[in-house]
Amino acid sequence: MPEFRNPAPTVDVVILLPGDRVVLVHRKNPPLGWALPGGFVDEGEKLEDAAVREAREETGLAVVLSEQFLAYSDPRRDPRRHTISTVFVGRADGEPRGGDDAADARAFPWAGLPSGVVFDHDQILADVRRYLLTGARRRL
Amino acid sequence: MPEFRNPAPTVDVVILLPGDRVVLVHRKNPPLGWALPGGFVDEGEKLEDAAVREAREETGLAVVLSEQFLAYSDPRRDPRRHTISTVFVGRADGEPRGGDDAADARAFPWAGLPSGVVFDHDQILADVRRYLLTGARRRL
Numbered sequence: 001m002p003e004f005r006n007p008a009p010t011v012d013v014v015i016l017l018p019g020d021r022v023v024l025v026h027r028k029n030p031p032l033g034w035a036l037p038g039g040f041v042d043e044g045e046k047l048e049d050a051a052v053r054e055a056r057e058e059t060g061l062a063v064v065l066s067e068q069f070l071a072y073s074d075p076r077r078d079p080r081r082h083t084i085s086t087v088f089v090g091r092a093d094g095e096p097r098g099g100d101d102a103a104d105a106r107a108f109p110w111a112g113l114p115s116g117v118v119f120d121h122d123q124i125l126a127d128v129r130r131y132l133l134t135g136a137r138r139r140l
Numbered sequence: 141m142p143e144f145r146n147p148a149p150t151v152d153v154v155i156l157l158p159g160d161r162v163v164l165v166h167r168k169n170p171p172l173g174w175a176l177p178g179g180f181v182d183e184g185e186k187l188e189d190a191a192v193r194e195a196r197e198e199t200g201l202a203v204v205l206s207e208q209f210l211a212y213s214d215p216r217r218d219p220r221r222h223t224i225s226t227v228f229v230g231r232a233d234g235e236p237r238g239g240d241d242a243a244d245a246r247a248f249p250w251a252g253l254p255s256g257v258v259f260d261h262d263q264i265l266a267d268v269r270r271y272l273l274t275g276a277r278r279r280l
Contacts, residue, residue: 005183006146006148006149006180006181006182006183007149007181007183007184007185008146008149009146009147009149009213009224040146041146041147041213041224042146043145043146043147043215043222044147044215044222045147045215046213046214046215047211047213047224048213048280065280066280067280068210068211068277068280070208071187071208071211071226073149073181073186073187073188073226074186075183075184075185075186082183082184084149084181084187084226086211086213086224086226088280137208140188140205140206140207140208140228
């Protein structure tokens, strides 16, 4: 099969910690700002495995995934290139520690999320929060 | 950003027709057999737009998507290369007509799906059917 230029598959992980908190990382590379832990899916790697790997690399946390949420694919969601992110929800214990592409990793209470969240991650966080509270998924 | 070799994002669409029927296409190219309508996502194209486009190209039907279901990413799901398929559910009226990569397109009753369904589309069909009947999504 010829190789076409495709959008790049990525994952992002909403890591829930005890105390109604969620983990964000501060990016080392542009766009700078807070973001969900995540990254590119490797050739030969399942989405679920990529999500657990990226969470571990960027936060030090061993995440147990509970759910595949939704995929976000707007071509403008990443200024660098067209990415399609499948979002997972998972749980972990302990405190996050920034690593790899993350200069910092911190747990925020849902009620006190930082400003300056990059990409469409503010939208993802709002969608997941609503889903956790109501069971309602974003409709098409 | 350097270009890595990534899995290729695809879509598949479970098209529901009146009379509790679902649309399958008979593939023109290997692997030969019945499959869900679907295909590769173009650079710059949203998943939803790819799903509507592929459904139209392969079945002639104007599909109204109702739901983004789940993404399937096992590296062995397609014998040709690693694809990650995001599955949509939608509705249409009229009768399907094969086109593009589909030699044939037909509506099957859920109770009478054909044998020889290729890829992991038998699993996807079973997962979607259970979801439509019970509201339960496949867990991780």
